[in-house]
Amino acid sequence: MSTPADLLDDLTADLDAVFVFSPSSGFYERFEELEGEVVVIAPENAVDAEQFVELPLAFESIRDRIRFGVEGAMDRNLIDAGDEVGCVVSVFGDDNDALVRVRADESMHSGVYDLFANSRADPGVIRDVFEVVIELGKKGQKGKPVGALFVVGDAGKVMNKSRPLSYNPFEKSHVHVGDPIVNVMLKEFSRLDGAFVISDSGKIVSAYRYLEAGAEGVDIPKGLGTRHMAGAAITRATNATSIVLSESDGMVRAFKGGELILEIDPEDY
Numbered sequence: 001m002s003t004p005a006d007l008l009d010d011l012t013a014d015l016d017a018v019f020v021f022s023p024s025s026g027f028y029e030r031f032e033e034l035e036g037e038v039v040v041i042a043p044e045n046a047v048d049a050e051q052f053v054e055l056p057l058a059f060e061s062i063r064d065r066i067r068f069g070v071e072g073a074m075d076r077n078l079i080d081a082g083d084e085v086g087c088v089v090s091v092f093g094d095d096n097d098a099l100v101r102v103r104a105d106e107s108m109h110s111g112v113y114d115l116f117a118n119s120r121a122d123p124g125v126i127r128d129v130f131e132v133v134i135e136l137g138k139k140g141q142k143g144k145p146v147g148a149l150f151v152v153g154d155a156g157k158v159m160n161k162s163r164p165l166s167y168n169p170f171e172k173s174h175v176h177v178g179d180p181i182v183n184v185m186l187k188e189f190s191r192l193d194g195a196f197v198i199s200d201s202g203k204i205v206s207a208y209r210y211l212e213a214g215a216e217g218v219d220i221p222k223g224l225g226t227r228h229m230a231g232a233a234i235t236r237a238t239n240a241t242s243i244v245l246s247e248s249d250g251m252v253r254a255f256k257g258g259e260l261i262l263e264i265d266p267e268d269y
């Protein structure tokens with residue numbers, strides 16, 4: 001007959017690394033000297049861990065939290081694709097009360113960590129825009145595939161390098177992405193031509209924006225059209241991040257510094 005300890009043995013056999021999520025200092029000290037790699041994953045490095053990955057957001061879902069931690073650790077070369085990782089997390093309270101075993105594979109290295117952690121806008125704003133785009137990609141607009149272009153952060157400069165295609169429905173309104181009603185508006189307005197411009201703090205500055213940054217020196221994969229080119233180019237001319245949904249292939253892509261940093265199928269997210 002097996003005991004609970006046998007189960008734990010299976011979960012902890014041949015781990016390449018142990019990830020401790022937001023540990024108390026007492027808890028961390030107990031595991032600091034563990035054989036093999038110990039990585040602390042938390043909003044800040046309160047325990048002075050040698051190996052640390054910053055969580056840009058306090059993710060409600062354990063799955064998201066783990067996925068981000070693993071991707072962040074891959075980004076920092078703390079682990080490699082194929083590594084087996086034991087994640088010590090807290091599910092019910094502040095104490096670490098669960099162990100989840102996960103295999104880091106290349107598909108987890110999607111670019112989402114880089115997008116959230118290293119953009120100029122607040123990580124929460126990036127997440128809110130990203131979620132709207134993913135949802136639009138999954139459902140489309142009234143069942144039909146739709147394209148959209150969101151330029152997030154450094155909005156003053158973005159406005160200087162663009163012009164209106166029509167009157168701005170968000171003029172003088174003080175609405176923010178993440179608000180459920182605003183998200184419905186964004187989806188509704190995604191039928192419009194041009195780009196949405198969103199500030200670092202999530203204010204919807206404009207819809208209907210025609211981006212005019214030059215494409216010189218912008219290197220994006222062949223086959224992408226003008227929406228993607230404009231979305232990429234504006235991130236070279238400013239510190240903004242662009243999140244683009246393609247009407248033609250349904251993929252979500254993000255650009256920063258004029259380069260593609262992420263490409264995912266919304267159905268897989």
Ligand SMILES: Nc1ncnc2c1ncn2[C@@H]1O[C@H](COP(=O)(O)OP(=O)(O)OP(=O)(O)O)[C@@H](O)[C@H]1O
Nearest residue numbers: 147193194195210211225226227228230246247248
């Ligand atoms: N400079 C620009 N600024 C803002 N929006 C633009 C710009 N250029 C194109 N767009 C938008 O992109 C839309 C689609 O253009 P196009 O088909 O060339 O892009 P694409 O990259 O192939 O995108 P998709 O994959 O969605 O077809 C246009 O209808 C327009 O709304």
Ligand SMILES: [Mn+2]
Nearest residue numbers: 225226247248
């Ligand atoms: Mn096209």
